[in-house]
Amino acid sequence: MATIEVDGTSYEVDGDRNLLDACLGLGLDLPYFCWHPTLGSVGSCRQCAVRVYANAEDTRGRLVMSCMTPVTDGQRLSIRDPESQAFRDKSIEVTMANHPHDCPVCEEGGECHLQDMTIMSRHTERRYRGLKKTYTNQYLGPCISHEMNRCIACYRCVRFYNDYAGGKDLAVLASKENVYFGRHEDGCLESGFSGNLVEVCPTGVFTDKTLSRSYNRKWDLQSAPSICSSCSLGCNISPGERQGRIKRIVNRYHHDINGYFICDRGRFGYDYTNADQRIQHCSIRQSADVTEEAPDYRDAINAIAVELAGAATGGNLIAIGSDRLSVEANFALQTLVDEDNFYSGMDPVQHQLLQSVLGIYRRPGIHAPTLREIESADAVLILGEDLVNSAPRMALSVRQATRNLSFELARKSQIPLWQDTSVRNLAQDRRSPLMILSVAGTDLDAIASLRLSAAADDIARLGFAVARCLSDRAPAVPNLSPDLESTAAGIADCLLRAKNPVIISGTSCNTPSVVESAAQVAMALSLAKSNGQIRPSWLSYVLPAANSLGLAMLQEGNDDNHLERAMQRVLANPGQCTALILQNDLYARAEPSRVDAFFGNLKSCIVLDQQPNRTTDRANILVPTQTDFETEGTLVNNEGRAQRYFEVFATDNPSLRDNWKTIANMAKAWVNPGTGQGLPESLLALARCENFDDLIALLKNRGGLFGHWDRAAPNAAFRIAGLKIPRMPHRYSGRTSLRANIRVAEAKQPEDRDSPLGFTMEGAPINIPGALTPGFWSPGWNSGESLNKFQDEINGHLKGGDPGLRLLQSPAATDMSAATSSDWFSVPAATPTAANGRLLAVSLPRLFDGEVLSALSPALAQRAELPQLEIHPETAAAVGLVEGHIATIRLESCQLKLPLRFNPRVASGLVAVPADVKTAGILPPVLLPAAVTIE
Amino acid sequence: MSQIGRAVYLTWDYTWSTLRTLWDVASHTFAKRDTVEYPDEMPYLAPRHRGRIVLTRDPEGNERCVACNLCAVACPTDCISLQKTEDETGRWYPEYFRINFSRCVYCGLCEEACPTYAIQLTPDFEMAEYNRQNMVYEKEHLLISGPGKYPDYSFYQVSGKAVSGRAKGEGLNEAKPVNVKSLLP
Known part of the structure; x- marks a missing residue:
């Protein structure tokens, strides 16, 4: 100090x-x-x-x-x-002097750092009378607009894009006062973090093209604290809404998670909520060809209640949850149908993977690091995960972790760490070790100290070998080649020498042994590093969806209630069961023919979903659900942090209710006709839930991991100076005019009984708890840079406290030496080499079109690469395949045709199948890895 | 003063006051009128009188409004709303522009805020309606065909933004676009 x-x-x-x-x-x-x-x-x-x-x-x-x-x-x-x-x-x-006079037609206007600083510096009158410099603009893709005239040459864009995010295609061109920030030619910015340029640029050179389509100023956008549901990391975001449409998403600072940056999938993937195709009304199908469109919401719920009551008496009611929806919605559904009848909607492998991840996180000697902690790691080992595509924000953190060596060198040379250029010059290409074991290479390979492609089980075997090198007590790996032995020893040595090593793995490989091997390394590392005192090893898993861990927690210890069990139950009782499916397209979850059989043998199928898909086509009763921008809930991210998100705006569609509320209404309608006699108390309690806090209280009563559930964010009674927290900025315009064309008398503002936020501009937006901060603004600081007024120190915690609640605390230091052989995972056999034209197909996550909802955004869809099968040239030669040809993959009843691309980074003997939404509809990634025939 | 004296004084006082008032009123029958016979006789209103709001066009006949939203945010009664859209050449204009005149207080802050002289207040004030809903004006009701009080100003001449008919460097006071590939000093 x-x-x-x-x-x-x-x-x-x-x-x-x-x-x-x-x-x-x-x-x-x-x-x-x-x-x-x-x-x-x-x-x-x-x-x-x-x-x-x-x-x-x-x-x-x-x-x-x-x-x-x-x-x-x-x-x-x-x-x-x-x-x-x-x-x-x-x-x-x-x-x-050269800044154009175009603020009125600039998307940055009103949240422009240059405007703010000009006012702050008291420059009010222009004296320069010379000609203004102009520049031609470039086309930078569907997400970012470019207006070079506005540039003030601060170099922030290239420093972020190239130095921080590792981008290659944005540069500063030309010389002296002519410098130009752009690409070498027109074209889409390639980096998956390009959207941050919008916030990094202090003026309007890079602006959000998706916002500009139907532009509104920052002061006209209604916001609420929200959580990105496009991957499992749970980045905090602040969506902006006007007139019932989400217009844009900006980063909402969270010290431990996203910090200042989010990925493009999170920023530009919101358009599904505005999609015309969305399900807006309930529908009831009386028979195969008669569909009653748009029955009243009440009628639909009553019809569902009749179905539910009928099925429940015969014990034929099942419900399938969703790993993308909030814990509360899943919990309500679980309560509605009883725990035994609630299925996760995941295939058995994934279901058990998540249960084992949950178990591993709770082991002694394991700590699930935050992204901020990953950034501080000085050695990173990634097992089988392509982070750039499966958890992009974590890839950015790993990239920063590799800089820790340069910080170390700078400290030794007494260079302050904020002297960015000096630190980078000092380190040159020296980086902290990053060791990547992947199935088909990753975009981080360029900065990795060790990269190795292998089949999932072989990655796991190498992981187990590393664990063995770290601790003699870990089981040995039989039949490992001497090459791999020495690689494993190298990795182990690297981890041992590091102060804060982190091990990252995940479920992308869909292989239990990979997840287990990462845990094995972490446990062995804890043992190796402990000298009397246990130091938990950092182990982070990337999970399939935004609430995977939350759903696993609801089913903790239940390895059985997965989709396959539900299907078996239906097929065993054909024509008997009624299924209630919560926003989950089963056709992407299991082999399509089997899903067809499942639906064919149902008595009745009730689906709650927001977008039409093959599952909603099979519904007898369809009820629309709200997107995450329209309702509230809690998601549990990959480190076990429960984070609440809030309704950004109130829809005026009477059929669209909060997802948990719709389920509670079903319970209400089910209980009402009778006296509720004979029904379980939990169901009656659900029926009594009037607002969100009632449901939270119910969930809290479950105890265990949910024991402090109400602490994730303040409840609806929370007030500041007697007022709710305003969702609207205090300059929100047009309130007496926006809807005047419909009715000139102003309607009352919608009420929000479920949260401490109001659909209003009234309120005192000061000292807001972090979890309730809709966005950042401070007098004189209209841009996102106003964040510094909300932090306890620059780059520090929010003054209102970091949002969310860590549910998984590593257990108190127990003696690791007590670890018995049953605590160690067993080593899988090596992957057999491909024979007679069969190859092992593996699934590759995709950044822009890999997540089912964000892939519906036109901007992201346009940026996604064409799906191709990738294969190592030598493997291709061995089975006689030619690059560019359309190859056909057959697996059970699935048949996939895609062009073939040679990629020397794919492990030999494998064929990599893209996990984009379209391909996943034909060949669900959960079926992989599997041996397939290819021709 | 005695009781009787007081009564006589008061009687006189009241009577006089009544008679004087009657005289005053009667004398106004012959005085010059302060009011005019509206609507038969129209009053003079200065050009800067703040009445009905219009949207003007630039000298080239294009809509001046660029949908910057400054009028809407300046409006103390929040009675202006609009939505930005743009044509294929990148020129911004309002998709709709709505003023709820039943809320407008004719303060003129919108005109002051407008960076393109698009929104202007005119001396017309005769906007009464039997039905309040009719006081909601849309863009087609607001847009006039001329430039209003500022005949010469054209925002896109000075904005530096490329729009139809005006590429980069062709506006007023603009240099030709920088040649990024040149190495000349």
């Missing part, structure tokens, strides 16, 4: 920071452009000048750039002295 004196006031600040960082962290206003909390300082914009005095007697002082000046103890400086103010005014006048 150091004491500095700013304009006569003394403050305690962190001595490792620079002056700008320290001043902003104290809540002082100081303009800047090129500095960014995670990108460090380069001192190019000259906007953050302050006057620093040499000592207490010094009255003249000198101007310095605060971002390039380290904090020293006893430093005296002035932000407000006239000369430094005049310097900043002149500096921004020059910056603005």
Whole structure:
């Protein structure tokens, strides 16, 4: 810590920071452009000048750039002295000399850092009369617009895109005052993190094209705290809505998870909620060809209740949950039909994988790290996971982890870590070790110290071998080649030498042994590193969906209630069972012919879903569900953090109710006709749920992992100064006009009984708890940079507390040496080499079209590569396949035809099948890995 | 003063006051009128009088409004709403533009906020309706064919943005686009 004196006031600040960082962290206003909390300082914009005095007697002082000046103890400086103010005014006048006069037609206007800083620097009048410089723009794809005229050459874009995110196709071109930030030619930005340019650019050079289609200013967008449901990481987002449509998504800072950045799937994948094809009304199918469209919501619920009551008396009621929907919706469904009749909707392998992940996370010696912790790791081992495609934000964190060596070197050379260019120059290409074992190579391979492609079981065997190298007590791996033995020893050595190694694996391989091997390495590492005291090893799993772990927790210890069991039960009692399916397209979950048989043998099928798919086509009664932007709930991310998301806007469609509410209404309708006699108490309690907090109280009563469920976010009674937290910015416009064409008398604002947020602009948006912060704004700071007013220090925690509740705390340090042989996982056999034209097909996750809902966004669909089968050239030669030809894969009744592409990074003997939504409809990824015939 | 004296004084006072009032009223029959015979006789309203709001066009005849939303946010009664859209050349314009005149207080802040001189207040004030719903004006009711009070201004001349008929560098006070590939000093 150091004491500095700013304009006569003394403050305690962190001595490792620079002056700008320290001043902003104290809540002082100081303009800047090129500095960014995670990108460090380069001192190019000259906007953050302050006057620093040499000592207490010094009255003249000198101007310095605060971002390039380290904090020293006893430093005296002035932000407000006239000369430094005049310097900043002149500096921004020059910056603005060529800036175009196009704020009215700029998407950044109203949330523009350049606007804010111009006002803050008090530059009000333009004196330059010369010609303004212009630039031609480029087409940068369906997500990002480019307007080079607005550039102020702060270099933030290339520093983020290239240095931070590892992009290759954005560069600074030309020289001197002609510098141009763009691609070498028109074309889509390739990086999966390009969307962050919208927020990183302090002005409107890079703007959100999906927002621009039907643009609204930031002050007109209604927001609520939300959680991205496009992968299992649970990044915090802030969606903006106007007139019933989600217009855009921006990052919502979470210290431990997403920090300042989210991936493009999360940012641009929201359009499914605006899709015309969405199911808007209930429908009831009386017989095969008579469908009653749009019956009243009540009628549909009553019809469902009759079905449910009928089926339940015969013990023929089953329900299938969804790993994409909230814990509450799944819990309501589970309560409705009773635990024994509730099935996860996952195939057996995946179901058991998740149960074992949950079990592993709760073992002693294991700690599920946050993304922030992964960023601080100095050695990373990835087992069988292609992070860029399966958990993109984690790939970005891993990329930062590889920089820790450069930070180490910088510390030794006494270079401050925020001196970005110096640190990078010092390290050159030296990186912390990143070891990637994958089935078909990953986009992180370029920065990996070790990359190895192998079949899933072989990856697992190598993992087990590493564990064996780390601890003698782990079982040995038989028949391992000497090459792999030495590789394993190398990895083990690397992990041992690291201070904070992290092991990352996941369910993408759909192979239990991979998940187990990662746990084995982590356990062995804990043992190897313990000297009396147990140090939990960091082990992180990437999971299939946003709430996979939450659903696993609801079924904790139940290895049996998966989709296959439900199907067996239906097929054993043909024509008897009634199934209630919650937003889950079963055709992507099991072999299609088997799903057909399942539906064919049902007595009645009730489906709750938001998008039409093959499962909704089979529904007898169909009820629309709300998207995550329209309802509230809690998702449990891959580290076991329960995070609540809130309704962004209230729909006026009477058929669209909260998903949990629809299920509670079913319970109500079921209980009402009779007296409820003979029905289980849990069902009666569900029927009594009037609002979200009632349901949370029920869930809390379950105890165990759910014992503190109400702590994930404040309940609906929470108020600040007696008022709810406003979802609308205080400048929200058009309230007496937006709907005046329909009815000139203004309607009452919708009420929200389920949360402490209101559909209003009234309220005191100060001291808001982190979990309830809809977005960031502060007087004078209209852009996202206002975040610094909400943090306890720059890049620190939110003042209102980090959102969410960690459910999985590693157990108190138990003695690992007590680990018995039954605690170790057993080693799988090696993958047999391919024979007689059969190859092992594996599934490859896809960034832009791999997730069922976000893939519906036109912008992402346009960015997705064409699905192709990938194969190693030598493997192809062995089975006589030619590149570019359409190959056919047969597995059971599935037949997939895709063009073939040679990729030397695919392990030999494998054929990699893309897991994009279309392909998954033909050949569900859960069936893989499996031996297939290919021709 | 005695009781009787007081009664006489009051009687006189009231009577006089009544008679004087009658005289005053009667004398107004012959005085010059302050009011005019509206609507037979129309009053003079200065050009800057703030009445009915219009949307104007630029000298080239294109809609001036670029849907920047500044009028809407400046409006103290929140009676303006609009939605941005753009044509195929990138020119912004409002998809709809709605003013709820039953809420408008004719303060003129929208006109002050407008960066393109699109929205202007006119001296017309005769907007009464029997049905309040008829006071909701849409873009087709608001848009006039001329430039209003500012005949010359054209926003896209000075914005630096490329739109139809005006590529980069062709606006007022603009240099030709930078040649990124040139190495000349």
